[in-house]
Structures are given as structure tokens and as C-alpha cells.
Amino acid sequence: NAGxxxxxxxxxxxxxxxxxxxxxxxxxxxxxxxxxxxxxxxLRLIHYSVGxxxxxxxxxxxxxxxxxxxxxxxxxxxxxAAPSQTSVYFCASSLGLGGSNSPLHFGNGTxxxxx
Amino acid sequence: AQTVTQSQPEMSVQEAExxxxxxxxxxxxxxxxxxxxxxxxxxxxxxxxxQEAYKQQNATExxxxxxxxxxxxxxxxxxxxSQLGDTAMYFCAFKGGATNKLIFGTxxxxxxxx
Numbered sequence: 001n002a003g004x005x006x007x008x009x010x011x012x013x014x015x016x017x018x019x020x021x022x023x024x025x026x027x028x029x030x031x032x033x034x035x036x037x038x039x040x041x042x043l044r045l046i047h048y049s050v051g052x053x054x055x056x057x058x059x060x061x062x063x064x065x066x067x068x069x070x071x072x073x074x075x076x077x078x079x080x081a082a083p084s085q086t087s088v089y090f091c092a093s094s095l096g097l098g099g100s101n102s103p104l105h106f107g108n109g110t111x112x113x114x115x
Numbered sequence: 116a117q118t119v120t121q122s123q124p125e126m127s128v129q130e131a132e133x134x135x136x137x138x139x140x141x142x143x144x145x146x147x148x149x150x151x152x153x154x155x156x157x158x159x160x161x162x163x164x165x166q167e168a169y170k171q172q173n174a175t176e177x178x179x180x181x182x183x184x185x186x187x188x189x190x191x192x193x194x195x196x197s198q199l200g201d202t203a204m205y206f207c208a209f210k211g212g213a214t215n216k217l218i219f220g221t222x223x224x225x226x227x228x229x
Binding site for chain 2: 031033035040041042043044045048050058088090092094096100101102103104106108109111
């Protein structure tokens with residue numbers, strides 16, 4: 001049972017480049033989400049999904065796209081990277097769709113630097 | 116909109132002592148859940164403790180306990196017998212009753228001194 005797996009762990013991009021951060025979970029969780037962590041700002045929600053085929057925007061969605069074609073996978077796409085997207089990104093999932101104390105299970109994070 | 120506030124950016128405690136990290140939140144919901152997560156230098160996010168708003172009893176997990184004051188919208192974390200391995204960033208988080216979205220505070224960096 002691997003939990004939530006994120007790849008890559010580190011990435012450096014030039015401004016304007018595109019990339020996809022991968023996230024997969026093997027716990028059959030319906031809910032998946034992406035956060036970014038910046039110093040002094042905690043973790044902020046980018047996008048989330050309550051099931052395959054369903055995605056929605058979080059607090060800071062601009063510049064990011066997501067899709068959820070399967071229950072297991074929830075990739076995050078940066079179409080044209082900007083220095084403001086330099087951050088640590090976390091994928092997280094949880095059981096159930098709300099109304100419970102199920103915690104979020106986190107991946108190990110991706111440190112992205114955009115130059 | 117819900118907000119979570121952690122007013123202590125950094126704290127320090129001596130090994131074996133007790134320390135309390137503060138967290139306040141704002142919500143109009145009556146049913147919700149509160150969490151404390153720990154993030155050591157490894158960057159991993161680890162669940163420390165959780166509390167259901169409908170429970171009056173404060174949650175406890177070994178050396179970690181909370182003081183949940185629903186009327187004051189306060190959710191502090193007490194760490195007893197602090198250990199060097201407790202050195203980490205601690206995040207308080209709120210989840211409304213009908214959603215899985217977790218809203219985080221800005222974190223408190225705790226340093227345990229030998």
C-alpha cells in the first residue's frame with residue numbers, strides 16, 4: 001500500500017515551459033486535491049476533485065489545470081510556467097465526500113522552481 | 116468564508132517541557148472538524164490529532180492533546196514532554212461538515228532545544 005505517490009520530487013523549469021505533476025493514490029479515495037505551500041502562507045488549495053470526471057477550483061486555481069479520468073490519478077498541469085509558481089506542491093486524498101473526520105493523506109511533495 | 120489563524124510564527128521549547136500552540140478559526144457552521152498536522156524538515160505532512168466539533172471531550176493522542184473551545188473558536192495543541200523529534204512546522208486546519216476541503220493556517224515553527 002503506497003498511499004499517495006507524487007512525482008517528480010524536484011523540478012526546475014524556465015518561464016513559459018509546461019509540465020505535469022503526477023499524483024496517484026491506491027487507497028480508493030474519492031476525494032483528491034492539490035495544494036501549494038509558500039513561506040508564511042500555509043497551504044492553499046489549487047484544485048480538487050470529488051470523483052472521476054469531476055473537478056473544481058480551489059483558492060488559487062489560475063495558471064493550473066487538472067483532470068480526473070480515473071479514481072487513482074489526479075495530475076496537475078502548468079501550461080506556461082511563471083516565476084510566481086515557484087513553490088512546493090502537495091497532492092492529498094481522503095476517504096468519503098465530506099461530513100466525516102477523515103483526514104487528508106498527503107504525498108511527499110514536489111519542489112518546483114521556475115526561473 | 117472560513118479562516119484559520121495561527122498567531123505564533125515561531126516557538127521554542129526545552130526538551131521534556133510542555134508547549135502550547137495556538138489556533139483560532141472563524142466559521143458560521145455548527146458541524147465541522149479540526150486537525151493538527153506536523154511537517155518535519157523531511158517535508159512530509161503527518162496527521163497529529165483531530166477533533167470533531169460535536170464532541171465536547173478534548174482529543175488526546177499520547178503526548179499530544181488539544182484544548183477545544185467551541186464558543187471561543189479556539190483549538191490549541193499541547194505537546195507534553197517535548198522531544199527533539201517534535202521539531203517541525205505545525206499546521207492547524209479546518210474542514211466544514213459538508214466538504215472535504217481543508218483550510219490551513221499559516222503554521223507555527225516549533226524548535227525543541229536540547
